[in-house]
Amino acid sequence: MIRSAPATARIVAFAGALAAATFMSHAPALASEYPTRAVTLTVGFGPGGPSDISARFLQRYFKEVTGQDLIIQNLPGGGGARSWSQMNQAAPDGYELTLVSLPHVVLQPVAASGVGYTFEDINSVLIYTSVPQVLAVPANSPIQTLEEFVAAAQAAPGAVTVGGTGVGGSNHSAWHLFNEAAGINTAYIPFADTATNNAALQGGHIAAAWTWTTQFAKGGGDGMRMLAVAAQERLDLFPDLPTVMELGIDMYDEAWWAIGVPEAMPEDVRRTVSAVFLEVMQEPGIAQDMIEAGYVPFVVEFDEVARVKGEIRDKYLPVAQALVE
Amino acid sequence: MAFMEYALAALSLHHLLVVTVGIVVGIALGAMPGLSSTFACAVMLPLTFTMPPVTALIFLGSVYMASTYGGSLSAILLNTPGTPQSIATTLDGFPMAKAGDGNLALSLACVASVVGGLVGVLALVAIAPPLARMALSFGPAEFFWLAIFGLTMIASLSEANLIKGLLSGLLGVLLSMVGIAVVSADTRFTFDLPALVGGVPIVPATIGLLCVPVVIDMVATKAQHMSMPLARSGFRLREALALCWRGRVNLGRSSLIGIFVGILPAAGGAIASLVAYTAALRSARPNERYGEGEPNGIIASESANNTTVGSGLVPTFVLGIPGTPPDAVILAAMLIHGLQIGPALFVQQGDIVFTFAAGMTIASLLMLPIGLAIGQYIYAAIIRTPKTVLAPLIALSTLLGGFAIQNSYVDVVVMLVLGITAWIIGRLGFPAAPIVLGLLLGPIAERGYSQAMMIGQATGNVTGMFFGRPLSQLIIACIVVALVLPYVFKWLVAKEVRSHAPAKH
Numbered sequence: 001m002i003r004s005a006p007a008t009a010r011i012v013a014f015a016g017a018l019a020a021a022t023f024m025s026h027a028p029a030l031a032s033e034y035p036t037r038a039v040t041l042t043v044g045f046g047p048g049g050p051s052d053i054s055a056r057f058l059q060r061y062f063k064e065v066t067g068q069d070l071i072i073q074n075l076p077g078g079g080g081a082r083s084w085s086q087m088n089q090a091a092p093d094g095y096e097l098t099l100v101s102l103p104h105v106v107l108q109p110v111a112a113s114g115v116g117y118t119f120e121d122i123n124s125v126l127i128y129t130s131v132p133q134v135l136a137v138p139a140n141s142p143i144q145t146l147e148e149f150v151a152a153a154q155a156a157p158g159a160v161t162v163g164g165t166g167v168g169g170s171n172h173s174a175w176h177l178f179n180e181a182a183g184i185n186t187a188y189i190p191f192a193d194t195a196t197n198n199a200a201l202q203g204g205h206i207a208a209a210w211t212w213t214t215q216f217a218k219g220g221g222d223g224m225r226m227l228a229v230a231a232q233e234r235l236d237l238f239p240d241l242p243t244v245m246e247l248g249i250d251m252y253d254e255a256w257w258a259i260g261v262p263e264a265m266p267e268d269v270r271r272t273v274s275a276v277f278l279e280v281m282q283e284p285g286i287a288q289d290m291i292e293a294g295y296v297p298f299v300v301e302f303d304e305v306a307r308v309k310g311e312i313r314d315k316y317l318p319v320a321q322a323l324v325e
Numbered sequence: 326m327a328f329m330e331y332a333l334a335a336l337s338l339h340h341l342l343v344v345t346v347g348i349v350v351g352i353a354l355g356a357m358p359g360l361s362s363t364f365a366c367a368v369m370l371p372l373t374f375t376m377p378p379v380t381a382l383i384f385l386g387s388v389y390m391a392s393t394y395g396g397s398l399s400a401i402l403l404n405t406p407g408t409p410q411s412i413a414t415t416l417d418g419f420p421m422a423k424a425g426d427g428n429l430a431l432s433l434a435c436v437a438s439v440v441g442g443l444v445g446v447l448a449l450v451a452i453a454p455p456l457a458r459m460a461l462s463f464g465p466a467e468f469f470w471l472a473i474f475g476l477t478m479i480a481s482l483s484e485a486n487l488i489k490g491l492l493s494g495l496l497g498v499l500l501s502m503v504g505i506a507v508v509s510a511d512t513r514f515t516f517d518l519p520a521l522v523g524g525v526p527i528v529p530a531t532i533g534l535l536c537v538p539v540v541i542d543m544v545a546t547k548a549q550h551m552s553m554p555l556a557r558s559g560f561r562l563r564e565a566l567a568l569c570w571r572g573r574v575n576l577g578r579s580s581l582i583g584i585f586v587g588i589l590p591a592a593g594g595a596i597a598s599l600v601a602y603t604a605a606l607r608s609a610r611p612n613e614r615y616g617e618g619e620p621n622g623i624i625a626s627e628s629a630n631n632t633t634v635g636s637g638l639v640p641t642f643v644l645g646i647p648g649t650p651p652d653a654v655i656l657a658a659m660l661i662h663g664l665q666i667g668p669a670l671f672v673q674q675g676d677i678v679f680t681f682a683a684g685m686t687i688a689s690l691l692m693l694p695i696g697l698a699i700g701q702y703i704y705a706a707i708i709r710t711p712k713t714v715l716a717p718l719i720a721l722s723t724l725l726g727g728f729a730i731q732n733s734y735v736d737v738v739v740m741l742v743l744g745i746t747a748w749i750i751g752r753l754g755f756p757a758a759p760i761v762l763g764l765l766l767g768p769i770a771e772r773g774y775s776q777a778m779m780i781g782q783a784t785g786n787v788t789g790m791f792f793g794r795p796l797s798q799l800i801i802a803c804i805v806v807a808l809v810l811p812y813v814f815k816w817l818v819a820k821e822v823r824s825h826a827p828a829k830h
Contacts (some may be wrong), residue, residue: 046650046653047363047367047653047654047656047657048647048652048653048654048656048657049653052653052657053657053660056370056657056660056661059371060374060661063374069371073731073732074367074731075523075733076523077522077523077524078504078505078523078524079505081505081523082519082522085520085522086519111510112505112510112511112512114512114515114517114522115505115512115519115522116519116522158783159783159784159785161779161783161784166507166510167506167507167508167509168510187779187780187782187783189779189780190507190508190776191507191772191776192507192768192772195590195646195647196646198646199461199590199640199644199646200464200465202461202644202646203460203461203462203464204461205464205465205780206780215645218660218663218665218666219665219666219670220644220645220666222643222644222645223458223461223644289663292663293660
């Protein structure tokens with residue numbers, strides 16, 4: 001049930017994107033009044049990571065669509081918690097927005113105590129992209145396939161090291177879901193960010209790592225090799241890369257990014273903000289640019305966001321509780 | 326020669342203009358206490374969207390390069406590092422300025438920065454792919470030992486009282502633990518304040534600890550102007566060049582350190598300059614008085630930090646891993662401009678790499694005249710301006726800087742609280758520099774230790790993880806030497822004195 005839900009949402013989004021090409025009329029009426037000045041988007045991670053770069057694509061096309069600047073404000077700290085614990089203090093006028101990572105905001109408040117927010121505090125108006133996670137090994141690793149990885153883990157329970165970013169984040173969740181589905185036990189080694197996680201993998205300091213397809217796009221990923229992608233279907237960018245599911249292990253794990261707004265924002269403003277960012281995502285070029293950078297553009301419009309978020313919560317709440325134990 | 330073609334491509338009028346603007350903007354932002362190089366690059370990033378990719382990279386590179394040098398201006402003249410990279414520059418730069426050699430110190434910093442900048446670009450062009458692989462051999466255990474090596478510098482930062490210095494260092498390490506821990510997801514010392522879940526923000530904390538006490542002192546002392554005599558006027562460029570030539574071993578060693586620390590992810594210019602300074606201090610000749618206005622201190626710090634500009638781009642270009650914090654902005658720029666990353670960049674888009682490198686060479690060279698001119702102009706302005714104007718101006722710049730980086734009032738509060746605390750405990754003999762060192766190196770040591778421990782436990786070889794790897798052993802040897810050498814020197818000097826003593830009778 002969980003698996004089918006984002007799939008339907010994706011179809012909705014895809015249909016929406018197709019429709020947009022022919023009748024764009026549902027957004028511009030509102031967009032003409034907003035924005036009349038620069039909009040700030042707070043990103044709870046440092047510059048250069050997958051979250052920041054996805055926001056920078058928005059930044060570029062936002063200017064083309066609205067004529068106004070989208071200012072990216074990096075506020076790294078606490079694995080994003082610093083930005084999410086403050087996002088409800090933003091002005092509710094549509095000019096102070098926050099990037100929201102799903103399922104991060106489901107996992108973190110449960111996996112870590114005292115992060116200063118709960119999942120219910122987070123309000124989003126539009127999901128704009130997803131990034132699938134991949135299991136990768138160093139390029140010179142003897143492990144060639146996912147089967148061999150599982151066999152290695154079975155041969156030495158708990159001794160195969162698997163890196164990821166942080167504790168209680170998406171990589172940690174992928175590690176857990178994969179271990180459960182494959183029936184194996186490995187050692188999770190947390191790193192500060194995607195960059196250091198990948199460096200440890202490329203240097204062979206860990207046997208494998210959960211990371212993002214974005215790290216292999218644009219010629220990246222030297223010194224590491226993807227075994228399988230935890231997406232629901234193969235990516236056009238990597239047509240030869242099998243999914244975990246087609247190899248017989250029943251799991252997939254992606255991250256989604258959304259435009260977050262403060263709780264106090266009235267619904268008409270929320271709809272306007274959502275419509276403008278929908279228009280940005282429908283701009284010719286942005287989808288192709290993001291696909292080439294390893295993203296899977298995936299738009300969930302305003303009326304669908306609450307339902308999809310609910311499904312993501314239902315899937316990941318048990319994962320978060322398992323990670324604590 | 327192929328390089329000449331790239332140099333010519335880089336030498337177009339358009340690029341010269343971009344480089345010049347980048348240098349002026351970079352120096353100005355870098356010299357403002359509180360505005361870091363990362364901030365300077367991030368603020369300039371949207372301007373590059375309309376530029377061709379290589380022009381965008383050259384512009385951001387120039388801003389980065391110049392802001393790294395710009396930080397030394399306030400380090401030397403005001404004893405407050407303009408960027409974290411110039412923390413070590415304050416140690417000898419300000420004493421030189423007080424002794425009447427401010428203009429010489431500025432020229433020295435400029436020359437050392439230019440040399441460092443060129444060495445870094447050379448490393449990028451010449452040996453990027455093998456260098457990047459070497460950086461990868463640094464694992465969690467090596468990062469742990471490297472941080473410990475950096476922490477041995479506390480001993481030299483606190484000559485007056487080692488115990489107080491160590492306590493300051495521990496306070497820094499303690500401050501670095503605030504927030505959600507990377508390796509355990511424990512929330513530590515946040516006192517239920519959401520503002521602290523992200524930890525103590527490093528840049529505002531550094532500004533607070535090192536700049537605020539200076540401003541308070543400026544107000545608390547009577548003199549009307551900054552008491553900086555001028556031994557000789559002019560740029561004193563010839564003297565600076567002679568000093569650099571005399572300190573060429575130091576210059577070479579510091580640039581090498583800049584290359585190695587620059588290519589390590591999670592380190593950067595601040596740590597490179599501190600490590601280079603520590604190394605210079607450890608190999609000091611008896612007539613060199615580090616911490617009291619030793620020109621070699623400035624040479625070490627400024628050449629190392631500017632070398633990281635080029636060398637930090639090695640892992641950025643080859644591996645897609647930023648070597649230093651501002652490189653993350655440059656990485657973002659590359660992805661947005663649709664550039665390939667990895668060895669493919671060198672093979673398929675080699676012209677971009679080489680035109681960029683040529684552009685950075687020009688930027689390094691242009692930094693000499695522009696940097697010298699701006700430096701002396703600011704110097705003259707600071708000496709002539711009464712403290713009643715200067716102190717509020719610096720205070721304002723510090724406050725704005727602390728706020729601007731993340732648009733956060735919390736950062737300003739952190740800056741002021743730590744700054745006032747640093748001033749108070751400074752009066753009791755606890756130095757502030759070791760606090761910064763602990764804050765910078767504490768997380769690297771902690772993460773390295775925990776990760777190495779976890780990997781060691783999983784693979785059943787904890788001892789081998791920490792002590793069995795050749796690179797670790799090399800760093801451990803450096804730590805032992807750093808800790809023991811001063812005592813050996815003292816013992817040798819004492820022996821010398823004793824053997825000469827009978828002659829007095």
